[in-house]
Amino acid sequence: MKAAILGYGTVGSGVYEVLQKNADVIEARSGERIDVKYVLDLREFPGDPAADVLVHDYECVVNDPEVRIVIETMGGVKPAYEFVRRALEKGKHVCTSNKELVAEYGSELLLLAKERKVNFYFEASVGGGIPIIRPLCECLTADRILEISGILNGTTNYILTRMYNEGADFNRVLKEAQGCGYAERNPAADIEGFDAGRKLAILASIVTGRRVEFGDVVTEGITGITAEDIRYARAMQAKIKLIASAVWEGESFYALVAPRMVAAGHPLYAVDDVVNAVMVRGNMLGNVLFSGRGAGKLPTASAVVSDVIQAARHADENTGLYWSGTRIVPESIRSMQSRYFVRTDAKNRQQAELLFPGLEQIDAGMEEEFAFLTGRMTEGEFAERVEELDRIYAGFRFES
Amino acid sequence: MKAAILGYGTVGSGVYEVLQKNADVIEARSGERIDVKYVLDLREFPGDPAADVLVHDYECVVNDPEVRIVIETMGGVKPAYEFVRRALEKGKHVCTSNKELVAEYGSELLLLAKERKVNFYFEASVGGGIPIIRPLCECLTADRILEISGILNGTTNYILTRMYNEGADFNRVLKEAQGCGYAERNPAADIEGFDAGRKLAILASIVTGRRVEFGDVVTEGITGITAEDIRYARAMQAKIKLIASAVWEGESFYALVAPRMVAAGHPLYAVDDVVNAVMVRGNMLGNVLFSGRGAGKLPTASAVVSDVIQAARHADENTGLYWSGTRIVPESIRSMQSRYFVRTDAKNRQQAELLFPGLEQIDAGMEEEFAFLTGRMTEGEFAERVEELDRIYAGFRFES
Known part of the structure; x- marks a missing residue:
């Protein structure tokens, strides 16, 4: 042939x-x-x-x-x-x-x-x-797929791993990664989450059987992540990972690429360096994980x-292998639920405790800050409440 | 239908x-x-x-x-x-x-x-x-498969995880696992590695395209593992896992189920509790890992x-999907290469250093013992040399 x-x-x-x-x-x-x-x-x-x-x-x-x-x-x-x-x-x-x-x-x-x-x-x-398209189509067929979450971009995972290991800021690590060819001269597609977003759109199209457009996937990049964020992640025994995630609830679904705090014990926590991984959650199967050196x-x-x-x-x-041309638009992430990690000014402590009753304080030895982990709530709810606090230094969704 | x-x-x-x-x-x-x-x-x-x-x-x-x-x-x-x-x-x-x-x-x-x-x-x-049979047949087809190593038995992985977390001996954890239904009343098939050996024979048959008999897979169980072994594993930042492994070298291959010390950073290190995982190494692909709740x-x-x-x-x-009825017999593991962890009596220190030049001493705070990690050598070589030492308390293959 x-x-x-x-x-x-x-x-x-x-x-x-x-x-x-x-x-x-x-x-x-x-x-x-x-x-x-x-x-x-x-x-x-x-x-x-x-x-x-x-x-x-x-x-x-x-x-x-x-x-x-x-x-x-x-x-x-x-x-x-x-x-x-x-x-x-x-x-x-x-x-x-x-x-x-x-x-x-x-x-x-x-x-x-x-x-x-x-x-x-x-x-x-x-x-x-990593085999994922064919396994989705031919192996995980008995299940209603509830979630696909993955580390789908090796460049950003490499950068985040180095930031974590060295306690370094994003910009320094990016420059070094560019120097040794691990990141492109124009790194926007990787670091803004666009590359992972395109891959998520493909996976979501396969699962729903309809066209999920990349433009409908919400993407947040990793450029704002600081050495201080990493310090908190360590204090929480967590890592910051760029997670591409599609979550199905009945007929609707969410699609989001964003950096998240991922706790030790989560299947994606141990996925470091240029390794890629895709976790699929089915209603019968539970979680299965596919991982390996993605790129190269x-x-x-x-x-x-x-x-x-x-x-x-x-x-x-x-x-x-097929999905129809009918476009399916993900739900607004405002109704998506999560826990949130927030760093704010120390003076906001009391107000934060009022806004987020039952919050869990996180101590990483930075006295001028008050940092905490919220309970589970929707993005919309979180956005409304957190707006009441001035001087937010950082916020991440938290996965355990 | x-x-x-x-x-x-x-x-x-x-x-x-x-x-x-x-x-x-x-x-x-x-x-x-x-x-x-x-x-x-x-x-x-x-x-x-x-x-x-x-x-x-x-x-x-x-x-x-x-x-x-x-x-x-x-x-x-x-x-x-x-x-x-x-x-x-x-x-x-x-x-x-x-x-x-x-x-x-x-x-x-x-x-x-x-x-x-x-x-x-x-x-x-x-x-x-976990999908593994169909991915092997339909996804990992472009590669010459060099190795399949997996944690293929949930019961033993559960027992070993508890032993590790609690620093407990095998027998106590087995009894408790039997009490709560995680291990069978007659646990031999699991704890002696027979169950994992059967699964390895199936995977090896698929890869070689010929009949690999379970009886030709060497199996070593986990019954002899002690709290002291676990203590050493911790000191080495390793875990003891029951690994089923087939390794191809040219036309020949090895097939072995045995407990091994697995260093942090190895793809199977983080696979705990009842989770199963299969790592496949191809000559083009490198390693890919499939993991998830195996049983249930x-x-x-x-x-x-x-x-x-x-x-x-x-x-x-x-x-x-097919393999022929022609039996293919794995090579004797005597020519298989590995590193080895050995616990022996403290008085054997000098002799051990002569027998295994360049050994790496492992200290887990047990003064009456001398424990060490060897360099890479064949099973045959190792067996010959280690025989010279009396009072061997334990020995494990080591994977990093």
Whole structure:
């Protein structure tokens, strides 16, 4: 079976490498040999093993009926969307690692794949190498899914882990992470929670069977987190993690990416460094956790190739991965419930105790502050009450 | 689609409950309604919701052509093997939670299922509710699997967690666990590692594609673990866990269930109480971890029902889960490499330092003992050297 790789960057060259190095096991598991007939990239790669199959024009890929599987690893929606759409229209399977593409055009491309009896797969778009899309569709099927909460962005988890270990501020760690290539020059997509938000939109679309738009996911970034916040987290035996979370209650659901205080004992507490993890809570199953090195060239490529194998196994049928184009809008998070950690000025102590009866004081040895943990209440309730306090230094949702 | 449940014990009644309570999502995901036409059990269950469909004779189940899916939750091989074989021969799909059955007759039943173009599924036989069988077969397919290590037995993990938290000896905790129903009256299958060994044999069979016999898995139990061992584990910032591990090196592999010292930072270190976890290491992927509440009525039932849904989706085809009947025997663990933790008499210090140059002394405040961690060496080498020391109080493999 002939395949083509679109984009010979980190993931694309990783896919090429996995297909070469593990050719024997891949052939055994696919039932046939997977040959890369083309690698499409605008650049030249003299001396590279893929140089022989390198092409610069998509037309020769999309118009070659021998190519049954198109592997899209370019990233971004332009021209990836156009290329993927045309491949599906020609009856080719598409496997992609491109979360922007899936978050934005997933429902359209899934429908097209279904109509043409081919598959549009994107295991690598969420959690890199960790299997989560297929387990959600084929394993966790007996349950009503109540919650998916995950650490879906390795860069921010790396930054937060270093902040925690070193008691350091966000900006210093970000600069160092940029210096050694762990964070991008323009880090907004990671640190503002957009990347995690796109991945959450994909997972929520799978669970609800309808289109969850990234723009409807509330995102809060990690840029404001300070060394003092970390000090409190330590005092609480908690860590601050950027959690992407979708919670279902009956027909409605919430979708939020935000930094949270996560207590020791919570399944995501121990997920450090560049590790990603997805926790799924079902009404029968309880919690299951999938974790591993999310990003990275070869883990991501491994997930893409697992999709290629799946496509080869189901070369003549659509396997049913699908959500409809009908948009479903998450509830306003104002009615979402949580506990909250708040740092305020020491002079607010009495007022805080009136506003939040039963609060639990947190002592991290900073005398000029009064910090506390509230009971469970809605975001709306919390916002109203906390507004009464002046000089709020920080606030985080708390998960135990 | 009509199904029959064989055995109305904990898991069987859980399956019935999941099928009733989540009927709507199950129908949506299966593409059709799953009706339980029969529940087979020798006992009566007056007033139970399943009483209406209760039968006592397997003949009426196996001879009813309307029954397309047989759900076997009796446990044990007699009469489960006979019942399952006959169901497959009649062209019925079988979903089971029965690890003894799969470990002993898996290859024969898989072949039969393949010949009859039906499916023999057993997701619940390993890790209870945690998806691991299907992810291994359908997600982690691009990788050469190098290792599977897991905490596959909830009872022993519960006992070891309590021993760790309370600094208590094995026997006391076992008695209490038996008192509250966490451990069975005859606990040998759990505490001697046989249960975990059967599950490991199943996972190893899937990975190698050949029959790995339970009898060829080396098993060491947890009965000898003392409060002093725990004290040393704490001093090393480690925990003692019963680890089931298969390690592949080229064409050969090792299979061992044994208690190990697991250092903080190891993916299995944080897996406590009745939680199960399976770590899979691939040559491209690195480590991925699947964890969750393994056992328990509803989590296990959820995994069984996910198999039922898969069978309904693939009612007319075998989906390829298979290993051949050719037996593959693991290598002798004598050539397996590890580090070792040893407790010996204080008077052996000098000799130990000669036998294990570069050893790392471990101090847990017990002056009459000399305890140390060795470098990496084979089991054979270790056994030869350690034999030179008299009065060995304990020895564990060490994982970091």
